[in-house]
Amino acid sequence: MAFILGVSKKYHPSEFGGMLRGKNDVIEEVLVIPATTYGNGFVDTRMDMIPIDHSIIGSVHSHPGSDYRPSRADLEFFLKTGPVHLIARSPYAGITDVAAYDRSGKRIRLSILQ
Numbered sequence: 001m002a003f004i005l006g007v008s009k010k011y012h013p014s015e016f017g018g019m020l021r022g023k024n025d026v027i028e029e030v031l032v033i034p035a036t037t038y039g040n041g042f043v044d045t046r047m048d049m050i051p052i053d054h055s056i057i058g059s060v061h062s063h064p065g066s067d068y069r070p071s072r073a074d075l076e077f078f079l080k081t082g083p084v085h086l087i088a089r090s091p092y093a094g095i096t097d098v099a100a101y102d103r104s105g106k107r108i109r110l111s112i113l114q
């Protein structure tokens with residue numbers, strides 16, 4: 001989680017985007033998508049930039065504003081990429097600035113395993 005917040009801050013005011021790798025709905029690793037796509041909006045990320053990897057369970061991206069609700073384009077992307085999606089909002093201060101959604105864009109609970 002600290003990693004996601006840190007990378008989001010680093011790319012602010014651009015969006016940061018990445019894929020989540022894990023098992024079931026437990027996120028084990030964050031793959032940062034190549035830097036050439038930053039600033040164009042995460043949803044413009046070409047699907048062929050994303051490694052083919054069956055441990056990909058979803059996506060993460062940041063919103064430079066204070067709203068972490070998924071956009072219409074985000075929702076379309078969620079449908080294609082897996083069951084768990086995170087959106088971090090500015091100022092990326094802590095877990096209250098990160099929201100988790102399922103494939104259909106419904107808010108789901110996010111908890112940190114120690």
Ligand SMILES: [Zn+2]
Nearest residue numbers: 063070071074
């Ligand atoms: Zn978005």
